[in-house]
Amino acid sequence: xxxxxxxxxxxxxxxxxDHFDFRIRQLERQIELYKGHFKTxxxxxxxxxxxxxxxxxxxxxxxxxxxxxxxYLPFLGMLLxxxxxxxxxxxxxxxxxxxxxxxxLLAYGSESDRYSKTRAAKILGVTNTTMTRASKQLNAxxxxxxxxxxxxxxxxxxxxxxxxxxxxxxxxxxxxxxxxYVREADDMWDLPExxxxxxxxxxxxxxxxxxxxxIWKNDMKSKDYIMVDPKFETADDYIxxxxxxxxxxxxxxxxxxxxxxxxxxxxDDPDERIQ
Numbered sequence: 001x002x003x004x005x006x007x008x009x010x011x012x013x014x015x016x017x018d019h020f021d022f023r024i025r026q027l028e029r030q031i032e033l034y035k036g037h038f039k040t041x042x043x044x045x046x047x048x049x050x051x052x053x054x055x056x057x058x059x060x061x062x063x064x065x066x067x068x069x070x071x072y073l074p075f076l077g078m079l080l081x082x083x084x085x086x087x088x089x090x091x092x093x094x095x096x097x098x099x100x101x102x103x104x105l106l107a108y109g110s111e112s113d114r115y116s117k118t119r120a121a122k123i124l125g126v127t128n129t130t131m132t133r134a135s136k137q138l139n140a141x142x143x144x145x146x147x148x149x150x151x152x153x154x155x156x157x158x159x160x161x162x163x164x165x166x167x168x169x170x171x172x173x174x175x176x177x178x179x180x181y182v183r184e185a186d187d188m189w190d191l192p193e194x195x196x197x198x199x200x201x202x203x204x205x206x207x208x209x210x211x212x213x214x215i216w217k218n219d220m221k222s223k224d225y226i227m228v229d230p231k232f233e234t235a236d237d238y239i240x241x242x243x244x245x246x247x248x249x250x251x252x253x254x255x256x257x258x259x260x261x262x263x264x265x266x267x268d269d270p271d272e273r274i275q
Contacts (some may be wrong), residue, residue: 049066054080137224179241183226204258210239
C-alpha cells in the first residue's frame with residue numbers, strides 16, 4: 001500500500017497481486033472497506049490490464065492505476081491510452097539488477113527452496129511489482145518456474161545444481177555501476193571485499209596494493225566519502241570502491257562479495273592472471 005499526499009492531494013494506492021482473480025464485486029467491496037478505514041480516497045494498482053478489465057472498472061467507478069498508460073482517478077484526473085499490457089513481452093537478454101538478485105537468492109539456497117513473491121520482495125528490499133518483473137525475466141530465460149497455490153505465487157529453480165548457474169550465466173550482468181577511489185573511513189569495516197582483493201583470498205592471486213570494497217549505489221548516496229585521484233596520491237590510505245546495482249551485502253560471505261557476483265564483475269577483465 002502507498003500513501004500519496006502533497007499539494008492538497010491525498011489518497012491511498014493498494015497494489016494487487018499480478019495473478020489476482022479479477023472479480024469486480026469483490027473489488028467494489030474491498031475499496032469501500034479501505035476507504036472507511038483510511039478515511040480518504042483509495043485506488044487499486046495493477047501490473048497489467050486488458051481493455052475489457054478497464055471498461056469494467058470504469059463502468060463501476062473503481063479507481064485504478066496501471067502505470068504508465070492507464071490512470072483512472074475520478075477524484076483527481078485520468079489518462080487513458082490504447083496501449084494495453086495484458087500480454088506484455090519480457091526482455092531476458094540481460095537481467096535487471098533485481099532479477100539478478102533473485103537469481104542469486106535461488107542459487108545460494110537449497111535444491112528444494114522456493115519463495116513466494118512477497119517473501120522474496122521482502123528479503124531483497126523491493127516492491128511486489130518489481131519482484132513480479134524480475135520473476136518474469138527469469139521465467140522468460142527458462143531459469144525459473146512459477147507455481148500458484150491459492151492466492152500465492154511461488155518461484156523456484158527450473159533446473160538444479162551447477163545447471164542452474166550455467167542456465168543463467170548468459171544473462172548475468174556486471175553488478176558494478178561505477179568505480180570510485182575514496183579515502184578510507186571508519187564506517188567501511190562492514191563493506192565486503194570485492195574485485196582482485198576478494199579474488200586473491202579465493203585463489204593464488206597476490207592481493208592488490210589498493211584494497212577493493214563494494215557498496216550498494218543507494219547506500220553510497222548517503223555517504224560523505226572523500227574522493228581522490230590515484231595519480232596524485234603518494235600514500236596507500238585510500239581504497240577502490242565499487243558502487244553496485246544491488247546490495248553486495250545481501251549475499252556476502254566471510255567479509256567478501258559472493259562468488260557469482262565476483263565472477264560477473266571480473267569475467268571481462270583482460271588481465272590473464274584474473275582470467
